Amino acid sequence: MAMMATMLVWGAGEAAGRMREVPAGIPVRIYLDVGAVYLGGLELSLARQEASRIFEEAGIRLEWSTDKPKDGESGPQVVGVRFVSVTPAAYRDRQHAQALAAALPYSTGPASITVFGDRVLPLMSIYTRRAAGQVLGHILAHEIGHMLEAEARHSPTGLMKARWSEEDLRAMTASGLSLAEEDREPLRMRFLSSAAPAAPVAASAEVARLGEEAVR
Numbered sequence: 001m002a003m004m005a006t007m008l009v010w011g012a013g014e015a016a017g018r019m020r021e022v023p024a025g026i027p028v029r030i031y032l033d034v035g036a037v038y039l040g041g042l043e044l045s046l047a048r049q050e051a052s053r054i055f056e057e058a059g060i061r062l063e064w065s066t067d068k069p070k071d072g073e074s075g076p077q078v079v080g081v082r083f084v085s086v087t088p089a090a091y092r093d094r095q096h097a098q099a100l101a102a103a104l105p106y107s108t109g110p111a112s113i114t115v116f117g118d119r120v121l122p123l124m125s126i127y128t129r130r131a132a133g134q135v136l137g138h139i140l141a142h143e144i145g146h147m148l149e150a151e152a153r154h155s156p157t158g159l160m161k162a163r164w165s166e167e168d169l170r171a172m173t174a175s176g177l178s179l180a181e182e183d184r185e186p187l188r189m190r191f192l193s194s195a196a197p198a199a200p201v202a203a204s205a206e207v208a209r210l211g212e213e214a215v216r
């Protein structure tokens with residue numbers, strides 16, 4: 001069941017009886033840099049909406065920014081998303097041939113997600129603008145999921161599946177995929193507990209892939 005987008009709280013210093021609305025959820029700042037990749041405004045806007053919906057259901061509020069992160073701004077609640085026109089060489093091997101984007105969940109730098117424009121744009125082009133935005137939103141949300149879980153793992157169902165099937169793609173452009181319960185739990189542990197553990201440092205990439213069902 002979806003969490004409500006807003007909750008009513010008492011405004012500090014406000015007269016008794018008056019309430020104001022503030023967005024609910026743990027804030028996570030997403031710095032989005034589309035670089036030289038051309039994305040329509042509608043598609044991008046829908047993608048942000050879709051990714052925000054997915055995390056809102058799990059109690060996380062994504063705050064999107066196209067500014068640059070402030071100097072020294074980092075930590076588990078700051079995620080950088082960078083679009084590149086050409087898939088980097090490291091993802092052009094057989095293993096990553098269907099990768100659309102990659103996340104480095106063990107890095108602490110602000111630009112920890114890379115979206116491969118030369119693979120994502122052709123996929124988006126087969127859809128209507130609205131559906132293309134929804135699919136892009138799921139790609140972004142999958143990688144943001146890796147960053148927020150701070151772990152390179154996949155789930156057998158839902159957004160965090162290792163490989164999306166045709167059926168998953170159809171669901172994305174209909175009611176949309178959600179985070180499985182097993183993906184919500186680590187978010188609760190990490191963000192709703194005051195002692196958020198620091199991410200270990202290692203080199204690893206996890207990617208959103210197209211293809212057959214995940215082999216378990």
Ligand SMILES: [Zn+2]
Pocket residue numbers: 142146153154160161162206207208209
């Ligand atoms: Zn993945």
